[in-house]
Amino acid sequence: MNIRFTEPYLPTQASALVDACLRSGQLSGDGPYCAEAEQRIKNLVGADHVLLTTSCTHALELSCAMIDHVDGGEVIVPSFTFTSSATAILQAGLVPVFVDVDPSTMNIDPTDVIKAITSRTRAIMVVHYAGIACDMAALRSICAEHGLLLIEDAAHAIGGHWNDRALGTLGDMAAYSFHATKNIMCGEGGAFLTTHASIAERAEIFREKGTNRKQFFRGQVDKYRWVSKGSSYVLAEPLAALLSGGLAEFDTVQQIRRALVERYRQRLSEPSIETQVTLPSIPSYARPAWHLQHVLLRSEGHRDDLIRFLREHGVGTAFHYVPLHSSPMGLECGAPRRPLPATDDAAPRLLRLPLHTNLTVANVDVICDLITQWVNAQ
Numbered sequence: 001m002n003i004r005f006t007e008p009y010l011p012t013q014a015s016a017l018v019d020a021c022l023r024s025g026q027l028s029g030d031g032p033y034c035a036e037a038e039q040r041i042k043n044l045v046g047a048d049h050v051l052l053t054t055s056c057t058h059a060l061e062l063s064c065a066m067i068d069h070v071d072g073g074e075v076i077v078p079s080f081t082f083t084s085s086a087t088a089i090l091q092a093g094l095v096p097v098f099v100d101v102d103p104s105t106m107n108i109d110p111t112d113v114i115k116a117i118t119s120r121t122r123a124i125m126v127v128h129y130a131g132i133a134c135d136m137a138a139l140r141s142i143c144a145e146h147g148l149l150l151i152e153d154a155a156h157a158i159g160g161h162w163n164d165r166a167l168g169t170l171g172d173m174a175a176y177s178f179h180a181t182k183n184i185m186c187g188e189g190g191a192f193l194t195t196h197a198s199i200a201e202r203a204e205i206f207r208e209k210g211t212n213r214k215q216f217f218r219g220q221v222d223k224y225r226w227v228s229k230g231s232s233y234v235l236a237e238p239l240a241a242l243l244s245g246g247l248a249e250f251d252t253v254q255q256i257r258r259a260l261v262e263r264y265r266q267r268l269s270e271p272s273i274e275t276q277v278t279l280p281s282i283p284s285y286a287r288p289a290w291h292l293q294h295v296l297l298r299s300e301g302h303r304d305d306l307i308r309f310l311r312e313h314g315v316g317t318a319f320h321y322v323p324l325h326s327s328p329m330g331l332e333c334g335a336p337r338r339p340l341p342a343t344d345d346a347a348p349r350l351l352r353l354p355l356h357t358n359l360t361v362a363n364v365d366v367i368c369d370l371i372t373q374w375v376n377a378q
């Protein structure tokens, strides 16, 4: 048996789409395929301003580059996240301030956010872990009260909702990932979203090497020039063609993933298993994006033992994230040292189970049978 941890979703017409793009002659970005993919994202999540980027990391860098600040400006971010959330903050010359998570979801803990706010805080970056919404009522009201920008690292979260609103449209700016491991993918890719026309205008320029090239192509200026700081974050057309094909099949992808997650949740909530394996909770305000299926074990040792057991039976699993606050760069980057007991306790106990569109409900049953066998041997 060989059940892979992850496999990329290839749209049904993937080769034909990329081939048509290659033959069209336009391979650099912001051509018809980028426009089509951006429109599909807008329609899907109800966003006004969407810019495709080369990765979610770059969309986060673009978000942080939009934050006005003086030296020492701070951005609050969970320690339990991918490095990109923090590197984007540092790239913009801001200081990450790491906060704790609620272990029932592994999402940012609003009570710790309040404790971390100082006169230097400029923004809060939240991560909808596994595609399950953070407590946005609390986080939005903290931002409103303290005049802070709200950035959603929605790498896992396209298609997920907080109440009836799409994740990625709830703050000032957001970033999606279309990396090969994500629900919809183009190998490497991302999207930047903002709810503000003024930020969209600045971000469009920053993303195009600091030039007003897009304004030139729209006929708004007579030549394009260097007008601001910038970088190069435009997605190439062949990747946008692949992405657009995936987005067109979004509902099918989500139905498959949802059925798999529901089966995992049904099987792993059996009383005999619950003593050893804890499922994440799904708050009543959250409609998940079905991106990851993670569980918490009783200890790091139990987690590592279950990884080994499943590997011996041909099932691939993974764990992450090594908390950022205690990582070598986290200790050196100027972040204030704060106790993060929930992160320290939960992160080493977390295990991610296979979840991809080539997995079947029968595969999930096999995995859950193996977990049951392991639990019974404890």
Ligand SMILES: Cc1ncc(COP(=O)(O)O)c(C=O)c1O
Pocket (backbone or CB within 6 Å): 055, 056, 057, 058, 081, 082, 084, 085, 127, 153, 155, 156, 176, 177, 178, 179, 189, 190
């Ligand atoms: C929370 C989070 N943010 C950002 C990223 C970076 O995404 P990308 O690989 O598209 O740059 C990841 C990657 O998985 C992630 O998990």
